[in-house]
Amino acid sequence: MDQDERIRRIAGMEEKMDAALAAAAELERALEHWERVQPALSALAAYYDGGDWLSDYTEDEAGLLPEDLKRGVLSEDGLFDLLERARELQSRLAEETDGVETE
Secondary structure, three states, X not given: OOXXXXXXXXXXXXXXXXHHHHHHHHHHHHHHHHHHHHHHHHHHHHHHHOXXXXXXXXXXXXXXXXXXXXXXXXXXXXXXXXXXXXXHHHHHHXXXXXXXXXX
């Protein structure tokens, strides 16, 4: 292998390393944020599954809640979709972790 090829190889590997380092830092920040939001997701799941959501939804449908109340959590699919998405992300994280090879 000549010197030019070696330099190109090293430069290419350096670019790959820089990209992987940046992605790792970004993922680490996202995972830290994801970990901090877990208690909120647990509370939302308990709200949805425990009956309070349906009670609040019924009250809203009857027009008994203030009009200026933000109520995205009461949309018919919004909360359900968020909880399903969270479950899918957890599953994906587990799969990705199992598939990481460093050797």
